Amino acid sequence: MEIFHAGFLEELHRRGVKPGETIMCGWLWFRAVEGAEEIELETLDFKAMASFTRDLSAAQVIHTVQQERLKSYGATEEPCNMMQTAFVSKSIIPGSDSIFLNRQEAASESDSGWYVGMVDESRDLEDPETFEHRSLYELTISDDRLASWWLLPVGTHVFFDRAEPYAERVEQAGGHQPPTRAEST
Template sequence: MKKFIRNIGDKVVVVQAEHELKMQVESLFRIFETIEREKWTDGFSIQIGWSNFIVSVKNEEYYILSPDYSGNPFEDYTEDLTLSLWAQLEQVHFLRKLNMKNGEGVSFRDKVVVAKNILEVDSIYLQRSGGAERGDSGWYIGPVHEEDDTEELEAFYVYQLLKIRPSLIQVLALPYEYMVIFERDQVKAVLNERDEDILSGGRNDTN
């Protein structure tokens, strides 16, 4: 893990993450440069993409923290922003592969509805429906093959997919009425609201 330091106004701001995420760290610094200085207080929180980022003042340095997705992100925070920035990168990168400038936001605390035990199945689809209540991502995950289907449902928080099946994280910023078909960790198709497969040239190397 690398410590990145930036002077923003009269404040020394510290971000820690894996070196490979340098560009994402720079983007985060640029966002914090736009925040009004009077908001720079201990505990200040801002939602950026799927994650929250929190200011923690320590020895006159301003550390940027994120929820700890390896533990309980509703109560615990970490100085290591690797997971938060990695998930953000995956979602932005996937939208760009589809030549989409904007998707539909999702939060780590949103719920995903899943056919029971379906995350253990190789062939699955994810479908996002509009009109979801607050706290509901709109995503449903079900089986491609009828023999894997079940009437029982369960729900997970978005962040829990990081442990269970992290390859799914990349598609969660797609708009409502989209569907994605996975074969294990590979995206096989992306269907838009008109049921058109927009995965360029049938490419299936997305991971």
């Protein structure tokens, strides 16, 4: 379902959505709020943690770019949402050309399957203290380039070391792989 088509709010009314209820649509979360005459939607603004807005333009851009990214790679969406976590190197520097993403099988319902690391990792990959879990929402706030890649499937590597970031599909067996979530516990 297209998030922002004219009938979306009408569909929510038909379903009896009440103010305060949360609606998940694709990667995004919305909250129904009381409007002047009817229910309106607000969403996180992607500027600061837990900062909401009724301006849905940032959400629209993220949704559109995610769909275009899937289409350009001929990929089928691997669902996740902004509240799920990624396994993240504590070395990451938001905006760095050395960041890379690797999508693995999710370890749990709260896990997105994404690993966010640095190509030139300086920390010990065998040390569990090298990594942390962070929400995709938090990662997107810190580096908005990441949002368009979150729906790509398991086996995708994304690199930011060129003028335009790019993705590659890789086999999960063999070759250098970042630590799995199971290895971090």
